[in-house]
Amino acid sequence: MSWRDCNLGDLLEIKHGYAFLGEYFADVGTHIVLTPGNFFDEGGFKQKGDKEKWYRGPIPSGYVLNEGDLIVAMTEQAEGLLGSSAIIPRSGIYLHNQRLGLVQLRDAGQTDTRFVYYIFNWKHVRQQIRASASGTKIRHTAPSRIASVKVRVPSVAIQRRIAGILSAYDELIENSQRRIRILESMARALYREWFVHFRFPGHESIRRVPSSLGEIPQGWEVKRVADSFEISGGGTPSRKEERYWDGGAIQWFSPSDLTSAGTMFMDDSSDHITALGLVESSARLFPAMSVMLTSRATIGAIAINTREACTNQGFITCLPNDRVPLYFLFHWVTESVPTFQRLASGATFKEISRGVFKTIEFLQPPAQLTEGFEAVVAPMAGQILALQRQIQNLRRTRDLLLPRLLSGQIDVEALDHA
Structure with a gap:
């Protein structure tokens, strides 16, 4: 089959998004402003649930996306997202801001949109896009730079x-x-x-009785977290000491593991430490099927580890027991995130400490219910x-x-x- 060498600019052009005004962002609204956080690292559209950025202000014409539109991340909001692309799943609700580009084909008869989507999510192309970016803290590329990326393409039939x-x-x-x-x-x-x-x-048949948490069913107890289940903290072995990291087999989670995955369970961490690194740091090993909660900066990313693991210091890990079993505990932690965020403090970044966490009131139902x-x-x-x-x-x-x-x-x- 015949393939031809070309630049992405020969196939498409990219329209920059609009700088939507922060004063119109809200918890609910009529439209959602998309960001690079709406992309998976490997490409694809990511729903953000309660964390979507709703918009209630005036919208310039031409910035409301349609189902099937192809967008590309122009800013590296998180490592690995620059150049990631996604196809819009629904018309009339999504807006693309200045950190995104709308991909427009020069000749739809000769270029397939889905093929271009996969081109953007190919490591070979993503490396070229990343190399084109500038910036120190946050890297950003431009439509003209993406246009110069080199690719090879076959006929449109083969593309499809x-x-x-x-x-x-x-x-x-x-x-x-x-x-x-x-x-x-x-x-x-x-x-x-x-x-x-x-x-x-x-x-x-159960009457309600007054408590510090309001009226609760009779027989339920208001306790403190410290009296209900154990928690564990984390730590980071020195990066300067290779013996703490090289060849390590112990799972060691950082908050980015949870935020990038967005899954209920975590089978593995991106980094691993050695037994020596565990012993000579404040990291603590906890059993499989514990509930990991990020407790600083990003407060409220939650996942269950499927193997014995430890974390860095940005976590509070909750250990289930007979009275507070795993999935009841997982959902209590999930429902309590607003409380954790409200109790967090700190000047540089917000954090809920283990000391404060232990004082939180915990409603303990009867064992037969849990x-x-x-x-x-x-x-x-x-x-x-x-x-x-x-x-x-x-x-x-x-x-x-x-x-x-x-x-x-x-x-x-x-x-x-x-």
């Missing part, structure tokens, strides 16, 4: 075939992600129904973990195929005749 192969993996990933979102929302709704609104099985909740939610969590691992396997396969397909190493026409 390649995009079809890769998008089949992405559709399977999205289906699994959708199932995860449904399971997570079912579990959270059940937690709120039983333990926030007190509409648990048999609640009609056990009943666990019996219902644990199978859901098991499905979520299985789906997460399925997604990881699909991504690995897609990411192995992507550079081979986009470079022409795999002959797509030969596949069709195989």
